[in-house]
Amino acid sequence: MPEINFTEKVRELLSKREGVHTAFVHTYGCQQNFSDGEKLEGILEQMGYTIVDSAEGAEFVIFNTCAIRENAEKRVFGNVGILKKAHEENPDMIIAVCGCMVQQEHIAKKFRQSYPFVDIVFGTHAAPRLPELVYKHITAKKRQFDIGEGEGCMAEYLPIHRDDDMKANLPIMHGCDNFCTYCVVPLVRGREKSRLPENILAEAREIVAAGYKEITLLGQNVNSYGKGLENKITFAELLREVNAIPGDFRIKFMTSHPKDCTRELLEAIRDCEKVCNYIHLPVQSGSNDVLHRMNRRYTAEHYMELVDMAREIIPDVTITSDLIVGFPGETEEDFEATMELSRKARWSMTYSFIYSKREGTKAAVMEDQIPHDVSSNRFQRLLDLQTEISHEINASFVGKTTTVLFDDEVDVGEGYISGRSYENLVVRAPRTDVQKGFAKVYLKESLGWALDGEIIKTEEI
Ligand code: 5AD
Numbered sequence: 226m227p228e229i230n231f232t233e234k235v236r237e238l239l240s241k242r243e244g245v246h247t248a249f250v251h252t253y254g255c256q257q258n259f260s261d262g263e264k265l266e267g268i269l270e271q272m273g274y275t276i277v278d279s280a281e282g283a284e285f286v287i288f289n290t291c292a293i294r295e296n297a298e299k300r301v302f303g304n305v306g307i308l309k310k311a312h313e314e315n316p317d318m319i320i321a322v323c324g325c326m327v328q329q330e331h332i333a334k335k336f337r338q339s340y341p342f343v344d345i346v347f348g349t350h351a352a353p354r355l356p357e358l359v360y361k362h363i364t365a366k367k368r369q370f371d372i373g374e375g376e377g378c379m380a381e382y383l384p385i386h387r388d389d390d391m392k393a394n395l396p397i398m399h400g401c402d403n404f405c406t407y408c409v410v411p412l413v414r415g416r417e418k419s420r421l422p423e424n425i426l427a428e429a430r431e432i433v434a435a436g437y438k439e440i441t442l443l444g445q446n447v448n449s450y451g452k453g454l455e456n457k458i459t460f461a462e463l464l465r466e467v468n469a470i471p472g473d474f475r476i477k478f479m480t481s482h483p484k485d486c487t488r489e490l491l492e493a494i495r496d497c498e499k500v501c502n503y504i505h506l507p508v509q510s511g512s513n514d515v516l517h518r519m520n521r522r523y524t525a526e527h528y529m530e531l532v533d534m535a536r537e538i539i540p541d542v543t544i545t546s547d548l549i550v551g552f553p554g555e556t557e558e559d560f561e562a563t564m565e566l567s568r569k570a571r572w573s574m575t576y577s578f579i580y581s582k583r584e585g586t587k588a589a590v591m592e593d594q595i596p597h598d599v600s601s602n603r604f605q606r607l608l609d610l611q612t613e614i615s616h617e618i619n620a621s622f623v624g625k626t627t628t629v630l631f632d633d634e635v636d637v638g639e640g641y642i643s644g645r646s647y648e649n650l651v652v653r654a655p656r657t658d659v660q661k662g663f664a665k666v667y668l669k670e671s672l673g674w675a676l677d678g679e680i681i682k683t684e685e686i
C-alpha cells in the first residue's frame with residue numbers, strides 16, 4: 226500500500242481555510258530541546274503553517290516540554306492552562322504538548338484526564354508522525370496521543386526552521402546511558418545513540434553554506450560519541466573533521482562528561498582553530514561521597530586533574546560547570562567541599578540548581594532529602610562565591626585581544642551590542658563601531674559581569 230503523505234493532506238485542509246495559519250512552538254529546557262523545537266517548526270512549515278514568536282492569536286501552539294526539574298514542569302502546566310479560553314473561542318485552534326515531560330506516565334495521564342482542551346500529546350520520538358496526528362485530529366475531531374516506546378530521538382532528514390540567524394545547533398547524538406541518580410533524562414530520552422558522522426558533516430556543510438557563523442555540536446555526553454557505530458570514530462576525530470570544513474565559522478560543543486573527557490579531546494580543541502577555547506564540564510558536586518551517590522564515576526581530584534590538564538594544553542581556556550546543591554544526604558561538609566572546588570576550579574560561569582526530586586530516579590527514593598530552606602541558603606552562598614570568581618576571571622582577560630561573534634544575544638545596555646568571545650566571555654561594544662558578525666576586539670575593561678571591548682579596525686590588524 227502506498228504511504229499516505231499526511232503533510233500534503235494537512236496542507237490541502239489548510240488551503241481550504243481562509244487566512245494565514247500561524248503556529249508557535251514554545252520550547253523549555255536545554256539546547257537539545259531547542260534543536261528538537263526547530264525541527265517541529267520545520268515540520269509545521271511544511272504543512273503550511275507560518276511560524277510566529279508568540280502564542281497570542283496563534284492557530285497552533287506546541288509546548289515542547291522539559292522534565293529535568295519540577296519548576297519547568299509547573300510552568301508548562303501554567304502556560305498550557307492560560308490557553309484554555311483562547312481554545313474555547315477558536316474551534317480551529319490546536320494545542321499540542323510534546324517532549325520529555327509527556328514521556329512520564331503520570332504526566333501523560335494528567336494531560337489526558339485534566340486538560341481536555343489539549344488536542345495532541347506526543348513523545349520525544351513521535352515528531353515525524355506529527356502531520357499524521359494533526360490530520361487525524363482535524364478530520365476525526367478527536368484527541369490524539371502518541372507516546373509509548375520508541376527510539377528516543379528525532380529521526381534523520383526532518384526539515385528544520387532555524388530560530389537564530391547566526392548560530393546553529395547540530396545534534397550529534399541522542400539519549401543518555403549514564404544514569405546519574407538524580408536525572409530523568411535517560412528515562413525520558415532513552416538510550417544513547419550516535420548519528421552517523423557522514424550525516425553530521427553533511428548537515429554542518431549545509432549550515433556553513435547557509436551563512437551561519439557558529440555551530441554547536443550537541444549531545445548529553447558528547448565525549449562518548451561514536452559508541453555503537455560500525456565505523457569507529459571518537460568525538461575528538463569528529464571535531465577535527467568539522468573543523469576541516471572550509472568557511473568563516475566557529476565551533477562549540479556541549480555537554481562533556483568528566484569521566485569521558487580525554488587528553489585527545491583537549492588536544493583537538495587546541496589544534497582546531499575554529500573550535501572555541503571553551504569547555505562546559507559539569508562537575509555537579511565537590512564531595513566525593515555525593516559524587517559517588519550521584520553515580521558520576523569520577524572524584525573531585527580527578528576533576529581537578531582534568532581542569533589543570535585543560536589549562537596546560539589550551540591557552541586562555543575557560544571552563545564552565547553545572548552544580549547541584551541539596552542532593553539527598555548532602556551535609557554541610559559536603560557542601561563546603563563544593564565551595565572549595567569552586568575556588569580551585571575557577572569556572573568562568575556556572576549553572577547552579579537546587580536538587581529537584583524526579584519520579585522514577587534512584588535519588589528520589591534516597592533517605593535524607595534536604596529541606597528547601599537549607600538548599601536555598603547553600604545555593605545563595607555558592608552563587609555569591611561564583612559571582613566573585615566570574616568577575617575575577619573577566620578581569621584577568623583585560624588587556625587581551627580576541628575574536629568576538631557579535632549577535633546581540635545578551636542585553637548589555639542602550640547603545641551597546643553584545644557578543645561572545647572565542648573564550649565564551651560576554652563582551653560588549655558601542656553599536657556605532659560594529660555590526661553583527663565576527664570582529665577583532667581589544668578587551669579594554671571589566672564590567673564584572675562582562676567586558677568592554679574596543680573594536681580593532683581591519684587596517685590595524
Ligand atoms: N535536580 C536539579 N538539577 C538537575 N540537573 C539534572 N537533573 C537535576 C535534578 N533532578 C541539572 C544537572 C545537569 C543539568 C542539565 O541539569 O546539573 O547537568
Ligand code: SF4
Pocket residue numbers: 401402403404405408409410411445446482
Ligand atoms: Fe542526566 Fe547524567 Fe545523562 Fe547528563 S550525563 S543527561 S546529568 S544522566
